[in-house]
Amino acid sequence: MELEVGGRTVRLSSPDKVFFPERGYTKLDVARYYQAVAPGILRALRERPTTLQRYPDGIEGEWFYQKRAPKSMPDWIPTAHITFPSGRSADEMCPTEEGAVVWAAQYGTLTFHPWPVRRSDVDHPDELRIDLDPQPGTDYDDAARAAHELRAVLEEYGLRGWPKTSGGRGLHVFVPIEPRWTFTQVRRAAIAVGREMERRMPEQVTIKWWKEERGERIFVDYNQTARDRTIASAYSVRPRPHAPVSAPLRWDEVGVARPQDFDITTMPARFAELGDVHADMDDHAFSLELLLELARRDEQDHGLGDLPYPPEYPKMPGEPSRVQPSRARKPKPSAS
DSSP: OEEEETTEEEEOSSTTOEEETTTTEEHHHHHHHHHHTHHHHHHHHTTOOEEEEEOTTOTTSOOEEEOSOOTTOOTTSOEEEEEOTTSOEEEEEOOOSHHHHHHHHHTTEEEEEEOSSBTTBTTSOSEEEEEEEEOTTOOHHHHHHHHHHHHHHHHHTTOOOEEEEOSSSOEEEEEEBOTTSOHHHHHHHHHHHHHHHHHHOTTTEEOOSSHHHHOSSEEEOGGGGSTTOOOOOTTOBOSSTTOBBOOBOOGGGBTTBOGGGOBTTTHHHHHHHHOOTTTTGGGOOBOOHHHHHHHHHHHHHHOOOOOOOOTTSOOOTTOOOOSOGGGSOOOOOOOO
């Protein structure tokens, strides 16, 4: 069958293929969902190199991340050349039209993972993304409390964040920034935010990279700002039985609205009523200068420098040991 989306006709094969067996949702249901929220998700993806998380046989089948643009991609969908930490590179799709989203859904894409850059400048992020990740023993309510404190921290440093559900138990807060800083500098700003959060809520928030050190706290995942690490876009479908979506929220909804309120059947009605509640994000671009100054003070006054990168990254300048604390060699006792 064919769907009309943003002036494009997109062909959909096997529309009755079941993607979510528990609810019976099909490929067509997913495509129509993206058709309904197309202006919102395009705002989140526009001009961004985007990795596709594909489930060609539904959520119970095999899945994979597609970073390189598919050879079958139509010529009206542009690409951007991006470089990975390994030194390898690829051309990734960069949606510029609503039809690109439904075209990707035709190939089993459920979740879109955009880079925090635009294709005109792939080395300087224009978003600071803060991932509030509940650890075992914590839940969405804990993440919501941390998010409100995060909002206060951001405002004190001249920033404004736009919150959204992750589609699971967590919350994401995106801050539009001027594309003046490198990935390394933006990650450093995220670490400064996490440390400030940890100081204010030491029993509720942690920035410890090693799981054994986190405890029952909300983890501020600063490494989600490293090059080639991405966060599911607003409106993306998540691969869970009830087909939840990552829902943009107003701040007064954080902790009131529940993640389970938003799925591929409920979000279209909300979108029809409210539109994209994050539509004004692109009207802003904030400076990271104050956060980077906080990072400099943390290092100068408290000896708080860099933190470990993910294991697949090359060793970075100034990075501390990546050895898990419980496996680190203990210093030998001195001879008496």
